[in-house]
Amino acid sequence: MAFMRQLTASLSILSTFVFPFATCQAQDEAVLNAEIGRLNNQSLLWGPYRPNLYFGVRPRIPQSLTTGLLWAKVDNYVDVQNSFRYTCEQNDGMAGYGWDEYDTRTGGIQHIHDAGNKIDITAEFVKIPGGGHGGSWAARIKGEPRPDAPPALKTTVLFYVASEAIGEVVDVASTGDSNGFDGDVAFVGKSKALGDYKLVVTKGTGERPSSDHPISSQRDLDKTIVQSFNMPTEHLWQAKQLLFQQLKLGVDEIIKEYGADNAPPPWQVYQLTNKPGQGNFHFVQKVFEGPFELDILFSSGSASDDTTSEDLTREIKATTESFNDRFTDVFEPQAPFHTDKYRKFGQSMLSNLAGGIGYFYGQHVVDRSYAPEYDEENEGFWEETAEARARRQEKLEGPYELFSSIPSRPFFPRGFLWDEGFHLLPIADWDIDLTLEIVKSWYNLMDEDGWIAREQILGEEARSKVPPEFQVQYPHYANPPTLYLVLEAFTERLQKTNGSQHVGKEQLSQGVVLESAHVDNPSLGIEYLRTLYPLLRRQFLWFKKTQFGDIKSYDREAYSTKEAYRWRGRSVQHILTSGLDDYPRPQPPHPGELHVDLMSWMGMLARSLAKIADFVGLPEDVQEYNKVLDGISHNLVDLHWSESEGCFCDATIDAFEEHTLVCHKGYVSIFPFLLGLLQSDDPKLEKLLDLLGDEEELFSPHGIRSLSKKSEFYGTDENYWRSPVWINMNYLAIVSLRNYAIQSGPYSHKAKDLYVKLRKNIVETVYQSWEETGFAWEQYNPETGSGQRTQHFTGWTSLVVKIMALDDLSWWTGRHVRDEL
Known part of the structure; x- marks a missing residue:
């Protein structure tokens, strides 16, 4: 609130230089853009970062x-x-x-x-x-x-x-x-x-x-x-070690002077000189x-x-009042979660997500050897890449800086590329300008090829929390491009303004709300997209170049000869780059594999870029992205759909050098649904809804399981993505169910029923565990609902605040279509 007063005063001064002529509007916009940028930097400079x-x-x-x-x-x-x-x-x-x-x-x-x-x-x-x-x-x-x-x-x-x-x-x-x-x-x-x-x-x-x-x-x-x-300076972060060193010196002096049997009480012994x-x-x-x-x-x-201290007392009171009022406006829990306990829970989830935003600075470890083994073109490639990594050709690069939220303060206190898009979805509702600052910070890390390291381990302090084998970043390894989820939502918010708002003397004199300045003033939002767009396109082309899947070498029949994708970084047990680590994939690994989740991400990426390119006035690029999306939409069926299994599946090459599907029902199987790539009247949607809602397959009292209960791999080995409930994927499912429910289509009733049940299951699961343990968790047990793995996981688990703020569709009659809302 105090920054709002400063902003109003600053813009009131600026308004005296703004003339009410149309010819001056561009100049006014430039002035406003510069002032908003300055005030954003001021209000976001300090923090518990x-x-x-x-x-x-x-x-x-x-x-x-x-x-x-x-x-x-x-x-x-x-x-x-x-x-x-x-x-x-x-x-x-x-x-x-x-x-x-x-x-x-x-x-x-x-x-x-x-x-x-x-x-x-x-x-x-x-x-x-x-x-x-x-x-x-x-x-x-x-x-x-x-x-x-x-x-x-x-x-x-x-x-x-x-x-x-x-x-x-x-x-x-x-x-x-x-x-x-x-x-x-x-x-x-x-x-x-x-x-x-x-x-x-x-x-x-x-x-x-x-x-x-x-x-x-x-x-x-x-x-x-x-x-x-x-x-x-490189040791300043080791405060605890420094403290122990100095305390030990004092303890040694005390023992020397008084002897161990005549030592003072510990509250004097453990005191610095x-x-x-x-x-x-x-x-x-x-x-x-x-x-x-x-x-x-x-x-x-x-x-x-x-x-x-009087300033502090006053501002604490004002900050509390402002936060409570804004939370009611933005995230007030909807039925059946409209009681005080859920409101307190939601405030905690949002606050810990935002309180986990940090500023990081330092070098990171990168292997830019571009060893030929990293192309993963040969059978047995995972053994070759392991040998290449063992040659330890990594070097320090940087320093770089990053402004980012984090998954978990005790266990993952650093930036994760695929987590960050999910983190920013609630933050964007609360403060879109802050969100855009964070997105810009991530894209400032991009190299000349279009690569952003999937894990940002910047500096010695960050590396102290990471085992050496996980510190090295490889510029051919990708991660799900979830930041486009945020940019797509931002673009849709801009679209709703319909260009009806503009910068003028009156607006300047009244002040601008920093949290939403780039939406309240569409010209500023479009300028942001225009500035960011070259980096977005570079990243898109990098994905196309480095994560392509092979169609032609194996005589695969597909609508498009170009749209197929494969995660690099595969081992027998893992595809860490996919974000779904140990989720079952075809065995043994093969250079002819195709991954349905990556294909879906690329479809979402192309869809988002088409909207952004349209906003910044690049019609030829819009056509290019729409062509890619069209190819992906068809190839998802041609290369990945199994009619007999009723789901999408990864593909590989069998012993006869033929294209074959390997179906492990779970999150991967429903990815095109999760990312909204299916039409509301597509019969495949009904089969995916049946799979999602089957309690013997994916549906549980605590959310959608990561892997089918019927799978031979259910709950096996690491059991990381082989049964537990993950809130980020359930959030995507809840949003997609709602979208399909409010569109006209033959499956809207089924989508609505699943939406209501799943939304309730997820919120109750996360809330009950938080109430019992005091923490949000990385994942949840599908049988008991207990929080598992990493505690204080207030990254994407905090998406529950958005889930509670969604309505319960109690008004829904089945006759509504989305355009009527």
Whole structure:
């Protein structure tokens, strides 16, 4: 809301330069576009963009200021070694954590239920606009002992500030004594990117523990400790390791002076030595007994006033009110989910998805050897490619930067190309301009051939979470182009405006809503597509060149001789590049394989590009994409449809060198349906609906199974995509069922009935597991509904917020057609 006030004021000034003549409209649009771009950068500059941490704030600037929070229970020696919290981990003994309210432009509230340390941590974060460097920000950290905590729970809390830019240091501006600081602690610095700034950690409130040990004359528990360092910038992210090193030095000194049998209590032993000064890394440490509260106040030097605790209190209240109002407008759950418990659940899902947006910067590992084995042209190619990878011809490339949401804070704190399109679907409803910023960031990673690495492991911090065998990226490996789902939805929103809105003096003076500026002003949205389009086309041609399937060599009969596709990166057990990892495929692998899911993705891609090309005025390209889509639509039948099985199937070449279908009923079998590539009156649609709704095949009380219950591979081996329910695929199914239900066609009744049942099953499954465990999960058990695999998977599982916001079709009579809605 504060940024909205700034935006209105800025545009009111700009409006004095806008003349009410048609000849000036292009100039007006350019002015508005530039101003919206500037204000977007301002409102999105700062954030908790370190989602791998429980709480860490940084700007979207490489090699800049970073901060982080750590805490630990220090009331006994037995637990303390494993009690320090910093990076999100699955084994930290959490009873749930995450953002209950969060808007990327304004801030929100995060609760961390640390059952292991017997304390609940609350982090309230807000942005305060002003000046020319993204404004200021503030955070309030509160701790409340849990009901089972000891009466005098001792907790040490550490906050650090670090400067990643070489040569840029931070000074301690406060005055203390040799044992620490009595009041607030202030730091000042100057950055090329941020200008002058000040960061204050307040004294806070809360009881301090006592001790009568002789060391109390050296380590005063009533004081705040500051320890400053100068260290190599590449190690700044290793705050926990640095803390342990410094604590060990202190422990060694204590044992040397007092002996192990006369050591002070742990809340004094695990205390840093007070050494404030100039440096590029500073720890601030406090020790509390019982509940506590402290503020962190960052003030941009370009702002008119310093940020205060009163500002923080006011903005927290305003942010909460704004979030609740907007959630009601955008995502209010519809029947039968219109009770408060589902609303709270939906707010949590959306907030954690948005709160998982991060800024990443660094080099990644790429193998650009283009070894001939990577063409996968020979039988036994998977063995050849394994040998080529074993030659280890990878190199570091970059640095690159990425602004992206993530699948899971503890387990996948990095960008995933095929996940991101699903992540952005709810975010686009909430804030389309933020979404477009993220899409642009992804396409800025594209190389000259049109390749984007499917997994973005940028820098040493990101690589620390990834086994070495999964770090290397290969420029011939693809991933499902899900970002086009978002761009297609954006194009449809633009289309609905029908060009009726335009930029003018009145609009400039009234201000523009940043969250929807590119839709409210279609000319800006079209300009965005026009700028992005060359990269989209380059990616399309890269797919056509690198992921083609062979039709001619095997005398296959098909409507089109060009439209067939095969994922590269196949092994006997996996096609990791498909995103469906261990889903059963033809055996043994063969260079003549064709994959129905990739064919479907390419159909969706061509359909989306045709709409975009039409918007940007390229009719010849529209014809090209429509021709591709026509070829795919026919070849899906000619090359992949099995009438006897009643579904689409992967294809391979048999022992007689003949084209043959290999049918493993599951997600792959219904892909053309999932992506809306079938006409509403197509008889094949009825067979797919029957398969989807069969409880002995795909339908379960908890969602659509990834593989048929009748399959010999059901639940076998890794059982990753061989039975579990995945929310992203169920979301596609729910949306497609609704679309077919509201279109005129012979199968609309069947689609509507399945839509109602599946929507209810999915929402209840995710909600019940969240209520029981405190987490969203990567996948769900089709028999029990229990969450499985990765916890705190608030990536595409958060699509449930969109599912709840869909209507229940209670108005549906079977006579409606889509155009009447």
